Amino acid sequence: MKGSRPGKLPPPSPTSDGGRVCAAPGCSTRLSIYNLGSACWQHADLVFPNYRGKRLAEGKA
Numbered sequence: 392m393k394g395s396r397p398g399k400l401p402p403p404s405p406t407s408d409g410g411r412v413c414a415a416p417g418c419s420t421r422l423s424i425y426n427l428g429s430a431c432w433q434h435a436d437l438v439f440p441n442y443r444g445k446r447l448a449e450g451k452a
C-alpha cells in the first residue's frame with residue numbers, strides 16, 4: 392500500500408477567495424475580508440472623500 396501523499400499545494404492566486412487588493416493604482420495592499428470598500432483604509436479616504444458620508448451634527452447628540 393502506498394502512503395498517502397500530502398499532495399501539491401495550490402499555487403497562490405492573485406484573485407483567490409477574499410484576496411482582493413486595493414483599487415488605488417500602484418497599491419497592492421490586500422483588503423481585509425471585513426473591508427467592504429474597494430480600497431485599503433489608507434486610500435479609502437483619498438479615493439472616496441465622502442466615503443464616511445456626512446459627519447454627524449456637531450454639538451448635537
Ligand SMILES: [Zn+2]
Nearest residue numbers: 413418431434
Ligand atoms: Zn491602497
